[in-house]
Amino acid sequence: MGFLGRIFKGSTKEEENMTNSKLKIGIILGSTRQGRVSPQVGQWVKGIADKREDAEYEIVDIADFKLPFLGEGTGQEPGLQAWNEKLASLDGFVFIVQEYNHSITGALKNALDSAREAWNNKAAGIVSYGSTGGARAAEHLRGILGELKVADVRTHPTLSLFTDFENYSVFKPAELHLTNMNAMLDEVIAWSGALKTIR
Numbered sequence: 001m002g003f004l005g006r007i008f009k010g011s012t013k014e015e016e017n018m019t020n021s022k023l024k025i026g027i028i029l030g031s032t033r034q035g036r037v038s039p040q041v042g043q044w045v046k047g048i049a050d051k052r053e054d055a056e057y058e059i060v061d062i063a064d065f066k067l068p069f070l071g072e073g074t075g076q077e078p079g080l081q082a083w084n085e086k087l088a089s090l091d092g093f094v095f096i097v098q099e100y101n102h103s104i105t106g107a108l109k110n111a112l113d114s115a116r117e118a119w120n121n122k123a124a125g126i127v128s129y130g131s132t133g134g135a136r137a138a139e140h141l142r143g144i145l146g147e148l149k150v151a152d153v154r155t156h157p158t159l160s161l162f163t164d165f166e167n168y169s170v171f172k173p174a175e176l177h178l179t180n181m182n183a184m185l186d187e188v189i190a191w192s193g194a195l196k197t198i199r
């Protein structure tokens with residue numbers, strides 16, 4: 001029983017929802033190209049996250065939604081509606097970010113632009129990869145997330161195409177990333193829970 005329950009001798013429905021239901025965190029794959037490595041990275045993140053048992057984690061693959069390029073469709077595409085509904089059902093995000101020309105992919109930018117309120121007042125962590133750990137793409141993403149009212153946490157695992165992948169294609173992450181991954185997830189869970197209270 002929570003603090004309202006102790007005062008009023010019973011829990012409110014809102015309080016029960018806030019304390020009993022697990023947070024829902026989407027692990028968003030930022031690339032959609034054929035031959036992409038993002039599913040391998042996403043599955044690794046999910047494996048680490050699931051062991052924590054502190055939230056419901058799911059992979060959210062932008063490619064599944066067949067989003068039209070913003071403004072070029074009718075706006076009534078089922079994928080567009082499904083994308084907004086999926087985001088609305090989530091409390092927080094972990095973005096799997098790959099660096100394309102020193103920024104995020106066009107697919108991720110389009111997916112970010114394709115929703116608005118469904119992003120607001122939620123938290124996000126970033127896991128990035130590239131020749132310099134995808135750092136430049138991740139920093140671009142932080143600027144975009146600010147505009148969407150997504151609170152991005154500080155801890156940011158960066159994976160190297162040179163040392164965390166074999167032949168730039170088979171994901172073999174170094175052991176050292178595990179500590180950073182869990183620190184990032186700790187922050188995402190804390191902030192996702194906090195922001196849920198203001199939505």
Ligand SMILES: Cc1cc2nc3c(=O)[nH]c(=O)nc-3n(C[C@H](O)[C@H](O)[C@H](O)COP(=O)(O)O)c2cc1C
Pocket residue numbers: 031032033035036037038039098099100101102103129130131132133134161168
């Ligand atoms: C169009 C394009 C541009 C890229 N530009 C960069 C870049 O600026 N910096 C970098 O570190 N890697 C760059 N790369 C390499 C990608 O980070 C690498 O191919 C990575 O595997 C892409 O993620 P994905 O396999 O999930 O699509 C680029 C790749 C593509 C396809």
